[in-house]
Amino acid sequence: MQTWQIERRKRTRHLIELGGLVVKAGVVDLTGDDRATIFGALLWMANKLQSEDGDHARALWAAKGKRAFEDERKERGEDIHTTSEEMPHDEA
Secondary structure, three states: OOHHHHHHHHHHHHHHHHHHHHHHOOHHHHOOOOHHHHHHHHHHHHHHHHOOOHHHHHHHHHHHHHHHHHHHHHHHOOOOOOOOOOOOOOOO
């Protein structure tokens, strides 16, 4: 297989995984699969990350995502070996 084919498959897989996160978060159902609304929300998020509150928002969102992944693993009965960090609990 050619290098460009391998890279294209990696990129395709990456994009599919990102789309899966949008579905997993419930965004597709909550917006009625309205692409303009989803894109607008992503643009709002990008603006927030570029603002002076960006580091704070990133930390909050990362902590929330990590908790959700851990909860999902627990529900599936998988063993979780993560370090316990102090995670912010307020909303961005």
